[in-house]
Amino acid sequence: PEPQKMASFKQALAILMFFVLVSLYVASIDNSVQPEQLWPDQSDDTSVGVVPNDEHRHLMYFVQVSDTHLSASVPERAAHFKEFISETIMKIIKPRVVVMTGDIADSLGARFLDSGQLREEWQQYWRAIYETGVTRKHIWLDIRGNHDNLNLASVEHEHNFYRVYSVQGRHHLHSYSYTYRDGGDRYTFIGIDTCTDPGVKRPFNFVGSLPKTELSSLQRIREETQGSNLTIWFGHHPTRSVASDELQELLRYGGPYLCGHYHSLLGFFRGMYMLQPTGFLELELADWKSGRLFRVAAVDHGLFSFVDVRFHEWPIILVTNPKSAVMAMPAVEPLHRISLSTHIRVLVFSPVPVSEVRCSVDHGHWQSLKQVAQGPLWVAPWDTQQISPGTHTLLVQAMDPDGLWSEAHVVTFSVDGTVPSHDLAMRILLQGGIRALRVLFILIVLACVLPMCWIRAVQTSTWLGPPDLSVDRLCCGCLKRRLHLLVSVDVLFWPLVSIPLYLAIGPWFVGEMVEGHLGACFVWGILVYGTFLPGGLSYFYGMVFIVMCYVPMVCCLSCTLWRRREALRA
Template identity: 40%
Template sequence: MASCATTRLIKMLFVILIGTFAWLAATLANNYVVEFHDTSIPDHSTQQKFNVRVNNPSTYSLGASTKNMMWFIQVSDLHFSIFHDETGERPRDFMAFCNENVDIISPAVMLLTGDIVDAKGQLNIGSQQYVEEWKMYGNILNSSNVLQKTKVLDIRGNHDSFNVPTHEDQENYFRKYSAQGQQGNLHSYHYIHKDGDAEYSFIAADATLLPGPKRPFNFFGYFQEEEMTLLEKFAEESLSSSGTVWFGHYPTSIMFAPSRFRHVMRSGLAYMCGHLHTLGGIIDRMYAFQKTGNLELELADWKDNRRYRVVAIDHGLLSFVDAQFRKWPIILITNPKDAMFEMPYHEPLESMLNSTHIRILVFSPGAVKAVKVRIDNDQWKDTVHVSGPLYVLAWDPRKFSTGVHTIHATAEDEEGYHGSISQQFSLSGSPVQQLSLLARLLLMTNICTLLQSVFAVLLGLTVIPLTVLKFYRPRPQFNYGCSPISWVKVLLWRLHLLASVNELFYPLVLSAVFLTAGPFFVGEAMDGHIAVFFVWGIYIKGSYLPGDVTFTYGIAHLLTFHLPMILCLAAVIAKRYQAKFLTVGRTLCLVFPVLVVLLYKIWWCFTFYIAYGYLTLLLGPITSWPIVLGMLLFKRATQFDGSKLRNGEYVLNLHPVENCGAENTTL
């Protein structure tokens, strides 16, 4: 009776796991694969579904006038730190930027897209808000007079929200030391810049977690329902603007359920963000078109790379260049714009074909001596200075109405700075080189769903093979040799032996399944506030934060503990089954992998203790508990009586080939 009940339980568990896999596969298809779109031009069905062309762009006359033209700058990820910038170079350079570059560029607006402070401890493990870091930022805003030179639109990033329970909390120094915080804009807001008869909307989208736990479980963005409703209101208000720019800290792919946000900002020209820096130097420029046809532009950090962005909206056409601090001149061609960034459903691209002048913005600390232009292999021609940074050259666009062409521009100032730029343009919509595939994959996917799917796959690899081998007991007899298939058979044989030992099978399987429902650990996620961490989310201060980084740690736990322990224990049980004398070398081969796994878990315990306190050690199913479990299981496996398996008829009956060439292939 008990045996039948156990078999039914295992079969039920197997069916549940298969159902979970099917659900996750459907979720992955809807939220990951479908999110990816490979072109900037939505097809007819996409245009209807998302109502992409909410504002029908008007066609302008692009001549030699500065009317209907504005430009602004973006800076991201300052990471001011009292621990990791002992020389003060980072804030000192930003002070120089506010004094010099802002004067030279004279932007209408300066966007600061989050992670103003570093908020990390000296060991890069703990995290909290340090008022000294915020004072650095506030002093720069005040002493550089940048607030009088331009409109500073700053917004929080995840580092700015570490250990911050509410917007009104005293730990939220953003409200006291930031430009917008002092004006009461503590989360998302809408700013309208007026330039003559034109109005430009800048919508700040604050996706920081509320409440904001300490790191590492504060990396993804999340819009609560109230915040999303506010953004929908701002989107509606911006429909009458000459151009709308969205900005925030997180790329949309690093948000929980990003589809709705992408839909809300579908009428904007671009969404500008930071957060990913350069992904460790892998992707220097991270740009993508969302499937609604508008741009998403991630900016490399100020922290290590000293990058900033200059953006222009010229008669409805958006152009930009990512610049390096103290590298001059900055050259930005606004007409004809770079074909790689054309947005047919958001920009009046017909204006380029009807224009009378090539238009270029040049910014440099010295007086500009010459700005020259040529198209393809034509002769260099001198441009004419209109006013400010605008230089123009009369042209006949009809000569270039077909195909893809390349425009080159050079500039030189009286201080000896010299620069050049080249970009392709197309007045007929001819296809040009696509944006970086890796950047598009990174910015257009739903990474939360991807992490969930990877976790489910690894959980299945942990549980399903052992579960199947537990109740499905074939009795074939075959020999194995040295081919890859033979080694797979050896692995299955070892897993079959392991699944046959109840004292090992049930702890391994049940502790893995526990991860899907039980807590990961309990800890002080914010000072004075205890949180319970699950794979699917965090309960803290009476609020629920959906799972994102939690799935990453679930994946890491399965990869670094469960799967290695299964392989190690299976190898030990195979040796006990064979009842062979274990030499010192063989003993070390069995003990060493287990020791590495347990030492890594001890390191985990230390990092979690630093981040969230001692409770993570007492109540830690993925911190301290696996150490105890691993030691007990390994001890039980080494002491197991292999004759109990050798005498059983249910074990796969293999006849190993002891030698294969010069190698020993014993189990």
């Protein structure tokens, strides 16, 4: 009959609209990552001094490490970290600056929900730094992460050991900047404190925040440091795990942003890098805790390059010219200097002498590189006019004293400004973040509520026509008939509709969110100590509850009612 056909058509249209909305959201993320300005106007700087050549000039390199999670119950983390400082940093790489991007201490108890600052863990960090004497030879810039802020009522609290045992915490409780000068070059490092205040207990202390006062301070710092060769921003949280959209605007055309926090998502995504739509490169570093990973980065004639390596893996090869096309920041870097350069430039670090370094463009003939001033820089002449437009590959190998070649380090580059796109998964992870979780949670709640409300409307209204419960109308017609029966029972329908709605609106519980202070937890945030803290993982917890508890409950109730009905009919 026509009414039944119309009802089926409307149901199919509703399902189609749901998937269209999801597709549009994913497409918006995919499109938004395109840089707003590909080739900004560049001044004429073709002089020898600013063109990458065979001299050790306009070159600065540094090291980043993140998420050490030093723990009293896992002492080998601190032992390896101390060895990393004394051997890798101080004897081999010898960087100008070392950046620590948070989660210094683990701050976790024996049970899953136990959390709080432990003095012993912070003392491990202090001993690793001061017993090695690294701060006497290198600039050490550290910033706190969410684990360094667990169960802290205030940044001024006596258990905030970051301000006691860290290098920068005793001078800067929040964000700060440091400018490294090398001759006429200036490189500015700006640390962004994205920790919430207060810091609640686990498992709700995951999302960062940037209050207006902190944002104003950072804007002032940015204005004061204008004129640097490059500004390197660093913090603990990726930008989309910070409940402040202003952070992306703050970083607009500001240089790379180095962070941690995600731990490469249990090792599934080691290289979480993306060019954000506001023109800066966001680079999440995998953790030291489990992976023992760190980053070596360099700024060579204004071009930023980096490589993520594992502790005790040698040699470290970092190509600074030509830089990786995938990691280009067209609105920030003078990329035209690649086409004007006269030499390939590579940094090589090894605990043993490097006998030879060679390179190959597009798997062509191997060319030897020359070491500059007995340092880590190796160079080889090249003619960029011979490089065709588009992307190319550069392979670099280093030989040890035993005559063994290392595994080839591969860089995809271009001399005409071709910028390959980033992986879609990385775009969703680093561009979606809290917003993606929020949208997905809302869609799941609507998917739970609207079908039952629609079925209820079909049962009670006349203009929609009688419900079509035939088996051949829908592939899951059996489930459809059971849902119709479930919705027809008032004592079950109203609670089942109310549960997802309350999950999205009402408080989940009231408890001690910070030691000595009660708080109310909602899916959209936490009210504690007179402060509102935005939600993040709570959306994920809500989705887990719906999938693992609510949906099985609906299925069980509908099947039980159907069996009861069949038994009564028999």
